[in-house]
Amino acid sequence: xxxxxGFGGLLAEGTWxxxxxxxxxxxxxxxxxxxxxxxxxxxxRLLRFLGEVxxxxxxxxxxxxVILLFYFGAIAAVNSVARTLGYTEFIDVxxxxxxxxxxxxxxxxxxxxxxxxxxxxxxKGQIEAxxxxxxxxxxxxxxxxxxxxxxxxxxxxxxxxxxIMKETALIxxxxxxxxxxxxxxxxxxxxxxxxxxxxxxxxxxxLTIVAMGVTAxxxxxxxxxxxxxxxxx
Amino acid sequence: MKNSFKILAVAIAAALxxxxxxxxxxxxxxxxxxxxxxxxxxxxxxxxxxxDVANALCAEMKxxxxxxxxxxxxxxxxxxxxxxxxxxxxxxxxxxxxxxENFTQPYYQAGAVxxxxxxxxxxxxxxxxxxxxxxxxxxxxxxxxxxxxxxxxKIREYDKNEEHNLDLAAGRIDGVMAQRLFMQQWLDSExxxxxxxxxxxxxxxxxxxxxxxxxxxxxxxxLLARFDAALSTIMxxxxxxxxxxxxxxxxxxxxxxx
Amino acid sequence: xNFQVMIESIPALxxxxxxxxxxxxxxxxxxxxxxxxxxxxxxxxxxxxxxxAYAYVFFLRGTPLLIQIYLVYYGLSQFPELRKSVxxxxxxxxxxxxLIAFSLNTSAYVSEVMRGAxxxxxRGQIEAxxxxxxxAVMxxxxxxxxxxxxxxxxxxxxxxxxxxxxxxxxxTVTLLDLTGVARSLASETYMPVEVxxxxxxxxxxxxxxxxxxxxxIEWLVTPxxxxxxxxxxxx
Numbered sequence: 001x002x003x004x005x006g007f008g009g010l011l012a013e014g015t016w017x018x019x020x021x022x023x024x025x026x027x028x029x030x031x032x033x034x035x036x037x038x039x040x041x042x043x044x045r046l047l048r049f050l051g052e053v054x055x056x057x058x059x060x061x062x063x064x065x066v067i068l069l070f071y072f073g074a075i076a077a078v079n080s081v082a083r084t085l086g087y088t089e090f091i092d093v094x095x096x097x098x099x100x101x102x103x104x105x106x107x108x109x110x111x112x113x114x115x116x117x118x119x120x121x122x123x124k125g126q127i128e129a130x131x132x133x134x135x136x137x138x139x140x141x142x143x144x145x146x147x148x149x150x151x152x153x154x155x156x157x158x159x160x161x162x163x164i165m166k167e168t169a170l171i172x173x174x175x176x177x178x179x180x181x182x183x184x185x186x187x188x189x190x191x192x193x194x195x196x197x198x199x200x201x202x203x204x205x206x207l208t209i210v211a212m213g214v215t216a217x218x219x220x221x222x223x224x225x226x227x228x229x230x231x232x233x
Numbered sequence: 234m235k236n237s238f239k240i241l242a243v244a245i246a247a248a249l250x251x252x253x254x255x256x257x258x259x260x261x262x263x264x265x266x267x268x269x270x271x272x273x274x275x276x277x278x279x280x281x282x283x284x285d286v287a288n289a290l291c292a293e294m295k296x297x298x299x300x301x302x303x304x305x306x307x308x309x310x311x312x313x314x315x316x317x318x319x320x321x322x323x324x325x326x327x328x329x330x331x332x333x334e335n336f337t338q339p340y341y342q343a344g345a346v347x348x349x350x351x352x353x354x355x356x357x358x359x360x361x362x363x364x365x366x367x368x369x370x371x372x373x374x375x376x377x378x379x380x381x382x383x384x385x386x387k388i389r390e391y392d393k394n395e396e397h398n399l400d401l402a403a404g405r406i407d408g409v410m411a412q413r414l415f416m417q418q419w420l421d422s423e424x425x426x427x428x429x430x431x432x433x434x435x436x437x438x439x440x441x442x443x444x445x446x447x448x449x450x451x452x453x454x455x456l457l458a459r460f461d462a463a464l465s466t467i468m469x470x471x472x473x474x475x476x477x478x479x480x481x482x483x484x485x486x487x488x489x490x491x
Numbered sequence: 492x493n494f495q496v497m498i499e500s501i502p503a504l505x506x507x508x509x510x511x512x513x514x515x516x517x518x519x520x521x522x523x524x525x526x527x528x529x530x531x532x533x534x535x536x537x538x539x540x541x542x543x544a545y546a547y548v549f550f551l552r553g554t555p556l557l558i559q560i561y562l563v564y565y566g567l568s569q570f571p572e573l574r575k576s577v578x579x580x581x582x583x584x585x586x587x588x589x590l591i592a593f594s595l596n597t598s599a600y601v602s603e604v605m606r607g608a609x610x611x612x613x614r615g616q617i618e619a620x621x622x623x624x625x626x627a628v629m630x631x632x633x634x635x636x637x638x639x640x641x642x643x644x645x646x647x648x649x650x651x652x653x654x655x656x657x658x659x660x661x662x663t664v665t666l667l668d669l670t671g672v673a674r675s676l677a678s679e680t681y682m683p684v685e686v687x688x689x690x691x692x693x694x695x696x697x698x699x700x701x702x703x704x705x706x707x708i709e710w711l712v713t714p715x716x717x718x719x720x721x722x723x724x725x726x
Contacts, residue, residue: 064660069683166555170557173304194565
């Protein structure tokens with residue numbers, strides 16, 4: 001057994017923080033992705049342009065840089081905006097908030113592309129049919145489009161989830177106490193970099209396996225109807 | 234799913250509301266990777282000389298203090314942005330930093346040394362260090378000093394002091410320039426046994442300043458005065474000496490050195 | 492915004508760009524060669540070759556690149572024996588460590604792209620090629636390879652762009668790539684937003700140009716795209 005020199009608890013705390021940040025970024029990123037995908041598919045040229053700027057910008061810049069920018073820059077920006085709105089109390093953007101925002105934005109940019117593809121893959125005929133039998137636009141979207149988009153987007157979203165989970169390690173650079181930084185504390189204290197980074201690597205690997213399992217489960221659920229169809233055919 | 238939304242809601246609420254200044258809770262930043270001044274132990278607690286001084290000052294000022302760890306190169310931007318109210322992290326008072334922040338009087342005076350393998354002759358002169366690779370922490374005053382006084386030296390910048398020590402031990406770099414007491418603690422440890430401080434310690438106030446001080450935002454002049462007064466008190470009433478003796482064999486009190 | 496600081500940072504940042512591009516180019520090349528080997532193992536059909544190749548890909552794709560770099564750079568130096576070995580002259584240099592980590596990392600992702608592209612070539616074609624008496628090498632060269640390149644290239648282009656972004660982690664092991672220079676300047680000037688923002692814009696420009704070049708190559712090796720363009724031009 002590997003000797004963790006009493007740092008096991010600290011690593012567990014870090015792992016929990018990593019999981020929290022990943023889940024927040026995923027939840028925010030999925031909503032953001034749907035929104036931006038709709039912008040990119042809208043008739044408005046301005047919305048399409050804004051959507052394009054967002055996805056190109058965030059997909060073209062390293063996440064490390066985005067995190068650093070948010071950590072250093074967002075506070076000043078947020079507070080100056082708040083002050084012009086007449087809000088005088090100080091608003092803090094912690095390493096946690098900066099990391100969550102940066103990763104949510106990155107998740108959103110990748111997810112937008114996945115959702116755009118998925119929206120386009122829903123047959124137009126179905127939407128026309130739904131409208132023809134008198135479903136409202138909103139109902140058509142919620143009842144016909146979204147469930148299918150979810151099914152089509154799931155594999156892509158699963159991949160993004162795995163990428164973002166690993167990128168949470170970068171928030172350690174601005175001092176968030178997630179798994180990577182807790183590992184560094186252990187390395188500083190014990191001078192055993194190989195041991196602890198390897199342990200951390202296997203924790204990430206474990207998280208990856210769990211995430212892959214959950215994705216597979218969600219996919220098989222979303223594909224229920226399709227699996228039966230194929231068997232009957 | 235419900236849970237992650239709850240977490241999201243909490244995060245947003247925290248991000249938006251956390252900062253609103255509660256009456257008299259001071260937020261103090263330290264680094265946590267600078268033993269024996271500030272470091273994190275296996276239980277996750279931040280400890281060290283800086284922390285004890287900060288707590289003594291807060292007790293003296295009768296305020297509550299929340300000490301948290303931040304990355305070194307984010308300290309001054311973080312203070313300016315308002316993430317915290319004071320930095321107690323062994324930060325040297327330098328002219329350059331004074332453009333960005335105010336400092337209290339120095340609370341200790343340490344100087345800097347260059348450490349290198351015992352087996353290697355190393356003259357700490359511009360010629361002796363020419364072409365040598367010396368590690369320093371990114372955004373530290375030692376990099377500035379090396380650049381100015383040893384222009385031929387190759388400087389390698391690290392995120393943390395512990396990392397340049399790992400690299401010195403591994404033999405990746407010829408030497409390290411860092412604060413004298415921090416290095417002494419490492420040289421006395423098992424990892425640093427084959428290394429020694431070369432030449433004389435540096436006390437160039439032009440680059441290193443008069444010692445380590447507590448950094449306060451320029452606009453918080455009242456807080457600065459209170460910190461200064463509290464510092465004077467603990468340095469004269471024995472509290473400082475008691476903390477000093479917990480960590481060091483000799484006094485770090487400014488003006489009592491060398 | 493302090494534009495003065497931004498303008499003054501440009502020369503230093505461009506110096507960082509050179510190192511960034513160099514790391515990306517060499518790591519992509521080495522990663523590609525490694526990926527060929529790994530893909531070969533994975534498609535060999537022999538379990539004792541497939542399993543280690545699978546583990547290799549799974550480990551490198553399942554752990555953060557930051558950890559991989561730290562393992563190579565700080566981790567390996569934990570072993571004194573290694574410091575006395577012939578490998579040390581390389582492993583002591585951060586440039587080589589970053590290169591090793593980047594190459595290994597990208598090789599895992601690229602081998603996935605290759606595997607996907609090769610298995611996407613219809614089986615029937617390979618059987619047909621066998622039936623007309625083509626040798627294994629001939630089949631690979633004339634049937635599988637030309638199609639796999641077309642199928643895999645878009646995904647491969649994506650990997651190169653990801654490599655450009657991933658190279659920013661070189662700054663965590665003291666290298667002065669674009670991000671490293673930007674972080675140094677940010678801490679010297681105390682103007683992080685200006686300097687880091689400018690670095691971000693430079694990354695965007697690099698990726699924009701690179702995407703164009705890669706699209707051009709895709710077009711060159713895909714006759715279908717060319718004939719479509721021809722048809723549109725004629726119409």
